[in-house]
Amino acid sequence: MLRSLVIRDMLIIDRLDLDFRPGLNVLTGETGAGKSILLDCLGFVMGWRGRAELVRPGAPQGEVTAVFDLPEGHAARAVLAEAGLETGDELILRRVNAADGRKTAWVNDRRTSGEVLRALSDTLVELHGQHDDRGLLNPRGHRQLLDAFAGVDLAPARRAWRARAAARKALAEAETQLAEMQTEEDFLRHAVDELDRLDPKAGEDAALDQRRRMMQAGQRIREDIARAAQALGTEGAEGLMSDAARWLDGAAEKAEGRLDEPIAALGRAITELGEAAQGVGTCLEALSFDPREMEAVEERLFAIRGLARKHAVLADDLGSLADELRSRLAALDGGAENIRALAEAADAASTNYDMVAAAIGAERRTAAKALDAAVSAELVPLKMDRAHFVTDLSEGEEGPEGRDQVAFTVATNPGAPPGPLNRIASGGELSRFLLALKVVLARGGEAVTMIFDEIDRGVGGATADAVGRRLARLAQSAQILVVTHSPQVAARGAHHWRVEKRIGAELTTSIVTPLAPDARVDELARMLSGENVTDAAREAARALLAG
Template structure:
């Protein structure tokens, strides 16, 4: 609830600090004293439009600070958290707005700078302002459905679950259908590509092996003549090894004639061993490098196919095998998608039926709650001098969603036989304020913002009607903090805290001040409201009676 309002240099107010309490607080004063300045100041702190005309003449800037006490996990704390501002549990939440004479403004929430829109969002969870020209709160049809649901204590969980299930299935089915449409366009391409790749049968690393093999075969083609010549030198009748063997046989016959001949025979034996090894290696190399021209042609043809398909699919040759597996998976997904679509379509039909049943049950509950609300509101109309008026809650077909398929709007008819219409279009200023009060009383159990402000709700009425308004405001104040700008002594007498707004003229110009009245001052102010400028003893006595009976 609103605990304190600090105003600096706003219009006729230079310095003002107001402390507020629980229950019903009223603000009274003569016409033109500056009651609207207070509401404009509070609106500025709540993030409303900043008008440079609010800055007091001769000053560079104005500021307004509003301090609120919060209980529990108040929705305003969520706004603070979303804005990235730290807050301490149990600490008051402070709104502050500064406004320069040139039109610039800054907004602060809980000590951190924020956009004015954040102030409005947080303030919307804390304060309701009801005036003759207010088009928010109860007058906004966008909130009527939630108000009815809270009044009727209607459980939205079944329809919310049904809608969530329905929406999830629709989303999944739409995505799958889009994927299936894309897959249908690619079906022929996938089939052709899979067939082409499967016939080729690419293997990982095959391109490198083929390239190495082709290079080896081409290299052998270049050295083949040299190898054949080498083989002839080793194995021919005139080859080196043959001649060495002949020389060894001759030395063997004469080796005993001289030691050197024996050594020469040993050297020849070693040469023959090494030469034999060389001959074996040459022959083995010939065998390993041997190929047929057809084999080279086959290797080159396959290498050409691998590289051609790789270029076609814009992958490396070694990735062709992986591509084939991936395309096969995509093709299977096309077939599986068709089966999944059919499955989802069946599930969607069930979900649609479930949502329809849940929303029809919700509609029925709303119709019952609407009848109760209509009766509750109409019971309040006669005491508020609206006995000819009628109120109804329209529950009509709307767009389906998480809250069902209903559109809810409050409508009134102010005269017998007159058509029903929206509150703002049918009711006059005074009637509108009283309709709002009747609604708030009927919806009292629903709760709402912890602070409600009524601006001249009693304009144009008096006597028993003003008393009825005061009684209902006092009743509301047992559940919420109420601040009421009033001209009615009957309403003022019901207050738990009474503030007088005064305008004074001096050497420094005109000033507006606000005072919290004590018991005697309060009786005097109510007497003034009863009798006008000249307060009579009779008015004082009547004021005392009003205070006693309030």
């Protein structure tokens, strides 16, 4: 809800503070008093495109501030969050227009852009009038309005649209991948065959390298180790020590114990010598190899390393590379079958989308007939019973909300073909069409402020009274601002302001005054009788106010 509008130095407004209220707010005044300026100023702070020169002559800058109440869940909160702006129960929009044309905007005291202001305005205000291209006259919003009227559930269509898009994307990606793999089929088959024949294992490179180095070292040291083994053996130290032990054992009995310790030491030495000879023999056995084995080890080691260089991977990664290439080759071999399955899935998703879109289309066509009947019923008291309102449905571009294109059309004369609202209806007729539409489409508890700019243009009497009654009905569940010249409409307002132009010696200004009950009677009387207000006009005004 728009709570207040503060204007400084804009056009012929010097200083103006307006506090609006829920319900039907009416603004009246003579032609040229400045009613349209108020809407220009509101449009300026909302970021709408309007007059180029807005600053009051002689002032360095003009400024407009609008304060809105934001209930929980209001759509403006999402816009603020997306723009990185703080949200609360109050929204303050302020915009300054310098004399040189520069414009600066703030939202809750944070600098922002005109784009953010316009996004907020779409959630805060609806302007209805013959020059309105943002609301009911904009065909781009007609489908959304019809869906809201019918309560169409668009979730199934959105799911079907996403599923179809995903299925088509998967098919396209698979076809592209298959085409790319087909260009490297020869490489894949040769590489997999080469890797399968070699069959490298993780860690094999290091093991082969260690075995190769051992064999190379064995060639150099085996001869010395063999000589050492011979020197330690029975023909060398072991034989001599054994002979010595035998000789000493034979002489020990006659040596009266003097040989016991040497014989024991010799026994220990013989044991140690045996262990040394055994170790040397084990080493000599390990260093024994067939020259053909070394050739085979080197050949496999070089093959593994050559293949790793060829594929620019580590030797230990050749196994995982082989798995990857086999997988790609399997995908290539099974590509046609996979493409066929994905194509079937895409066809099924398209069929499902077609069914959902057709069901929503049928629901919309049924709702369109109900909407046409409801609008036609509203047109009768507005003295447009000969007019024909038609919700036109045609096939449009496919999307997540179906493929229906919706346009509200009218025929003001019997037998004439219907056409777009803003091309067929005259100014007064258009205003009444818009009001009838809004009454039918309005939802209870709307969070937007609706502004009707002289929507009663060209009507009077009973028709103007019907307009006023419908505006009052709308205002029971929403805030309505009406700029009007009709006393029948003004009398239905819950709150009434008079706009006046005051001409001074050097300055012409526009002022807005809230009207007390007596002043309101005088204003309605002026609207009924003109400049000279009579007692009869005041009585007629009181009668209008009494309902």
